[in-house]
Amino acid sequence: MYNPRMYAINQNRLFRVLVSLAVVISFMSGMTVSYAAYNAPQTPAINIMPIDRAKFLIGQKFDFAIEVKTQVPASAIEVTVNGVTAEKFFGKQAVTKLDHMSTYRINEVAFAEAGKVAVAVTVKTAQGIEKRTVNYDVTANKISKPAKNVILFVGDGMSLQARQMARILSKGITEGKYNDLLEMDKLSNLAVITTSGNDSLVTDSANSASAYATGHKSAVNAMGVYADSTKDPFDDPKVENIIELAKRTRGMATGIVSTANITDATPAAMLAHTRKRSEQNVIAQEMLNPLHRPDVILGGGSRHFLPKSVPGSKRSDDRNLVEEFKGLGYAVATTKTELKQAGAPDKMLGLFQLDNMNVYIDREVTKNPEALGKFTDQPTLMDMTKTAINALSKNKNGFFLMVEGASIDKQLHTLDWQRAAYDTIEMDKAVGIAKEFARKNGDTLIVVVADHAHGASITGTYHELDGKTGREAVRIYADAGWPTFADRDGDGFPDDPNPSVTLAVQYANHPDYYENYRFQEVPTSPAVMSGDKAVANPLRAPQGSELRTGNIPTSDPSEVHAADDVPLTADGPGADYFKGVMDNTEVFYGIVRALGLDGRKNQK
Incomplete structure (x- = not known):
C-alpha cells in the first residue's frame, strides 16, 4: 500500500545518493561543483528598476536603473531591451559603476511604441555569470471621445467603512434603507x-498616491x-507623473487642493520625486519648477514656504517661496476672506495654516479657539474646490485637478471617527x-478613491440611556437600533457629533488607549510616548x-493603516x-486614457 511518509523518505535518500554521485564524478573529472541549489546561494541580487510587470504610458519618461550586489566585484553588466542593447534601444549611453554594489543607469528614456518589452540583464563576475529578465507592458490606450478635464478626489484613508459612517451621519437610515446616498x-x-x-x-500615503x-x-x-x-533621497530613478505629462504633452492647467499641509504625501505625490516624503522644504521649492508647477495650490503648510525668520517657519534658509510665487504672477490668499476676494485668477497660491488645516468640526461646528488658535478664518474644502475649478477651467486645453480630503486619515490615526466622518462629508x-x-x-471625468484603508468598523450603536457604560453599553444586533x-x-x-445614541466604532489596529465612544470636544492623542513605549x-x-x-x-502611539482594498467610484x-x-x-x-494623453508629444 502507498505510504506517503515512506515515499518522501525514499525520495530524500535518492536525492542524497544522486548528489554524492555528482560530487564523485565531478572530482574524477577535475570539475567544480556548485551547491547553489541547496546550500547558501551565491547568486548576486539583481535589482532592475522599473520592476518586473511594470506598465508604461507610451512616451512616458523614466530613469532606467540596475543595482547588482555581488560578493566579488562585477566585471561587466550587459543589458538588452527586446534583444537590442539598451544603449542602442534608448539612444543614450549608460553610466556604469562596477564594484560589490554595481550600478547601470540611463536617465530620461521612454518607450516609443506600444506592446510587450523584455529586458534581459547579464552580470559577469569572477564567480561566473548570472542573469535576470523582467517584462514590461507599454500602452497607448485610445478612447473615441476623450475628456477635457479630470478631477481626482482622494479621501486619504477613506475605506468603505469611512464612507458608510459619513453616509449614516449625513443622510440617515430609516427601517434599514438609507434616506439618500452620498454624492x-x-x-x-x-x-x-x-x-x-x-x-x-x-502602504503609506506617499507611495499609494504615487501609484x-x-x-x-x-x-x-x-x-x-x-x-x-x-542615501540621497533625491537621486532615485524617476518616473514622469500626471502633472508633468499633462503640462508637457497637452499644455493643460493643473492644480492641487488639500486640507493637509500642501507638501504632505498625497498632494506632493502629484508632482514630486523623492525617496523621503519628509523632505517638505525641498518639495515646496519643487512646486516652483516649471516642469511640474501647479497653476493652483490651495491647502495648509505655509511653514515650508516662509523664511526661517518668520515665527512658525520650518525652513532652514531665508527663501520666501510665497514671494517667489508672487513674482511668477500668482495671487496669494491666507484666509477664507482673501480667497473669496481673489476670485478665480489663472494662478493662485493659498496657504491657510502653518501646518495641516483644522478639521471641519473644529473649523465650522465647535469653533473651539483651543483647537483653532489664530487660524479662525480657514476656507472649507468646498470653497477651495470651487475656486480651483473656476480658475483652471479657463485653460482651453483642459485641466487636471487633485483634491484631497486629508484628515479622514489623520483623524482615524487618532481614533477619532467623528472628526473623520465630518471630513468625509466635507469631501x-x-x-x-x-x-x-x-x-x-x-467633458469632465470625476474619480473618487482612497489611497489606503484603516481598520475601523461599525459594530452597532452606543448609548448610556439605561445606565450601562463601556462595553456593556455597546448595542449589537437587534439591540443596536438606530443612531x-x-x-x-x-x-x-x-x-x-455627540447625540444620545451614537455609532459604536471599533478599531482593528491600535495602541493602548482609553475608549468611551463619545466625541472629544478637544482633539486628543490616544497614546503618548513614555520613553520608547507608547x-x-x-x-x-x-x-x-x-x-x-x-x-x-508599543513603539507606535497611533492607529495604523490596514492592507484592505478600497472602493473607487467614477463618472x-x-x-x-x-x-x-x-x-x-x-x-x-x-x-491618462480618459484624457487621451500621448507621452510622445510635446506641447509647443
Missing part, C-alpha cells in the same frame, strides 16, 4: 482597488521614484461641486472609559475603464 456613491462606475506598494503589503500619479509602484515614504540603495460636498461643473460641461444624529438645517452635516493617554480617560490593550508594536468620459478589482496603478492609466 460619491451616485457616480456611475464602481471598482475595488488594491493598495500595496512594491516593498510592503501595507495614482505615475502608474508605477513605489516604496513606503517614496513618491515618483523607484527606491534605490543610495463629499466638494464632489457635489465637481459633479455640477461636469453636468454643465459634459440619533439629526440634521435640522439640511446641510448634510449633523447638528451634534502608553494610553490619561487625558482620554473620563468617567466610564475603558482601557483597550493595543495590538500593534464621465472614460469612467467605463474603472470596474472589477484593479491594481492601484491602474487608476493612473484610467486617467
Whole structure:
C-alpha cells in the first residue's frame, strides 16, 4: 500500500545518493561543483528598476536603473531591451559603476511604441555569470471621445467603512434603507482597488498616491521614484507623473487642493520625486519648477514656504517661496476672506495654516479657539474646490485637478471617527461641486478613491440611556437600533457629533488607549510616548472609559493603516475603464486614457 511518509523518505535518500554521485564524478573529472541549489546561494541580487510587470504610458519618461550586489566585484553588466542593447534601444549611453554594489543607469528614456518589452540583464563576475529578465507592458490606450478635464478626489484613508459612517451621519437610515446616498456613491462606475506598494503589503500615503500619479509602484515614504540603495533621497530613478505629462504633452492647467499641509504625501505625490516624503522644504521649492508647477495650490503648510525668520517657519534658509510665487504672477490668499476676494485668477497660491488645516468640526461646528488658535478664518474644502475649478477651467486645453480630503486619515490615526466622518462629508460636498461643473460641461471625468484603508468598523450603536457604560453599553444586533444624529438645517452635516445614541466604532489596529465612544470636544492623542513605549493617554480617560490593550508594536502611539482594498467610484468620459478589482496603478492609466494623453508629444 502507498505510504506517503515512506515515499518522501525514499525520495530524500535518492536525492542524497544522486548528489554524492555528482560530487564523485565531478572530482574524477577535475570539475567544480556548485551547491547553489541547496546550500547558501551565491547568486548576486539583481535589482532592475522599473520592476518586473511594470506598465508604461507610451512616451512616458523614466530613469532606467540596475543595482547588482555581488560578493566579488562585477566585471561587466550587459543589458538588452527586446534583444537590442539598451544603449542602442534608448539612444543614450549608460553610466556604469562596477564594484560589490554595481550600478547601470540611463536617465530620461521612454518607450516609443506600444506592446510587450523584455529586458534581459547579464552580470559577469569572477564567480561566473548570472542573469535576470523582467517584462514590461507599454500602452497607448485610445478612447473615441476623450475628456477635457479630470478631477481626482482622494479621501486619504477613506475605506468603505469611512464612507458608510459619513453616509449614516449625513443622510440617515430609516427601517434599514438609507434616506439618500452620498454624492460619491451616485457616480456611475464602481471598482475595488488594491493598495500595496512594491516593498510592503501595507502602504503609506506617499507611495499609494504615487501609484495614482505615475502608474508605477513605489516604496513606503517614496513618491515618483523607484527606491534605490543610495542615501540621497533625491537621486532615485524617476518616473514622469500626471502633472508633468499633462503640462508637457497637452499644455493643460493643473492644480492641487488639500486640507493637509500642501507638501504632505498625497498632494506632493502629484508632482514630486523623492525617496523621503519628509523632505517638505525641498518639495515646496519643487512646486516652483516649471516642469511640474501647479497653476493652483490651495491647502495648509505655509511653514515650508516662509523664511526661517518668520515665527512658525520650518525652513532652514531665508527663501520666501510665497514671494517667489508672487513674482511668477500668482495671487496669494491666507484666509477664507482673501480667497473669496481673489476670485478665480489663472494662478493662485493659498496657504491657510502653518501646518495641516483644522478639521471641519473644529473649523465650522465647535469653533473651539483651543483647537483653532489664530487660524479662525480657514476656507472649507468646498470653497477651495470651487475656486480651483473656476480658475483652471479657463485653460482651453483642459485641466487636471487633485483634491484631497486629508484628515479622514489623520483623524482615524487618532481614533477619532467623528472628526473623520465630518471630513468625509466635507469631501463629499466638494464632489457635489465637481459633479455640477461636469453636468454643465459634459467633458469632465470625476474619480473618487482612497489611497489606503484603516481598520475601523461599525459594530452597532452606543448609548448610556439605561445606565450601562463601556462595553456593556455597546448595542449589537437587534439591540443596536438606530443612531440619533439629526440634521435640522439640511446641510448634510449633523447638528451634534455627540447625540444620545451614537455609532459604536471599533478599531482593528491600535495602541493602548482609553475608549468611551463619545466625541472629544478637544482633539486628543490616544497614546503618548513614555520613553520608547507608547502608553494610553490619561487625558482620554473620563468617567466610564475603558482601557483597550493595543495590538500593534508599543513603539507606535497611533492607529495604523490596514492592507484592505478600497472602493473607487467614477463618472464621465472614460469612467467605463474603472470596474472589477484593479491594481492601484491602474487608476493612473484610467486617467491618462480618459484624457487621451500621448507621452510622445510635446506641447509647443
